Amino acid sequence: MSTAAANEADAGGHELRDLVTGLGRAFGGALVFSLPMLMTMEMWELGFAMERWRLLLLLASSLPMLMFLSHYSGFEATWGWKDDLRDVAIAYGIALLSSTILLFVLGVIGPGMRAPELVGKIVIHAIPAALGALLGRSQFGQSDEEEEEEREQSYGSELGIMAAGSLYLGLNVAPTEEMILIAFRMTDWQSLALIALSLLLMHGFVFASEFKGSEATPDTPWWSAFLRFTTVGYAIALAISCYVLWTFGRFDGLSFSTALGVLVVLGFPAAIGAAAARLIL
Structure with a gap:
């Protein structure tokens, strides 16, 4: 075998290993992120009872965020929107497959179930699973080469990461x-x-992260970090919470004061997710 052929074979083997590793991380991320919801009765019921236009809207609105995550923290490095779109499609495929298998094994779906209920239960769980699939690389480690390929994070990308969390x-x-x-x-x-x-x-997480990957530095005044990251991050968490509650019909039939209270309650874990995301991703 010539040297050129050997180098080509080595390159092909390296690409195959990278592909298998990336898919393995994607499946692992899909499981980690979707398992709590796969075993939640309310999510099963939503898959059956949720208005289909709201479910489709949730699916469509998740696409820009998944494209963003593919670009900054996907299960492989990408350098253009076509690569990001391809990886999002792969993530959705992995999410649909993993959700279908687990829901079937858990007895949530099975033969004889009507198609609308079957599709609804799978699709609603596939959204968090796709999110986890794209975050598989950051969840399960990176190689030195991948770490070198990471993109510098702008202020806008940090806000996007908080929205994902x-x-x-x-x-x-x-x-x-x-x-x-x-x-x-x-x-x-x-x-x-x-x-x-x-x-x-949230502000504690800003300092706990030691400003990792951030535009801010330890020398940044506390009030500047509070206004630019903590306050804005909390506003993002409330906006995401409001949209999710509306999508799941949790505001239906509630008075304004009660709905506001529910928003504040959900805003707490959403805020923690936003702050922790800056550490994880």
Whole structure:
């Protein structure tokens, strides 16, 4: 075998290993991110009862975020929107496959189930699974070459990462009845205390991350970091929470004050997800 042929064979083997590794990380990420929702009864019910136009809207609105995550933290390095679109399609495929297998094994779906219910239950779980598939690389480690290929994060990309973290934790708990129950039990003062606690913990994460990958530095004044990251991040968490609650119909039939209370309650885990995402990703 000539030297050129040997080099070509080595390159082909390296590409195959990278592909298998990337797909393995994607499946692992899909499982980690979707398993809590795959085993949640409210998510099963939403797959059956949720209005189909809201489900389609959630699916469509998740596409830009998945494209963003593919570019900055996908299971392989990409350098153009076509590569990102391809990886998002692969992530959706992995998400649909993993969700179908697990829902079947868990007895949530099976033969004889009507097609609309079957499709609804699979698709609603595929969204967080696709999110996890794209984050497989950051969840399960990177090679030295991949770390060198990482892109510098701008302020806008950091906000996008916080939105992704908010969406993940928001999807986890928004379908549960506990969100509404907690909001009913809390007083106005407790709601205000929860807002303050959310902001305090988010700001703590900013300093716990030691400004990793951030435009800010340890020398940045605390009030600047608070305004640019903590406050804006919390606003993003509330916006994501509001959209998720509306999508799942959790605002239906509630008064404005109660709906606002539910938003504050869900905003707490969404804010933690936004802050933690800057550490994880």
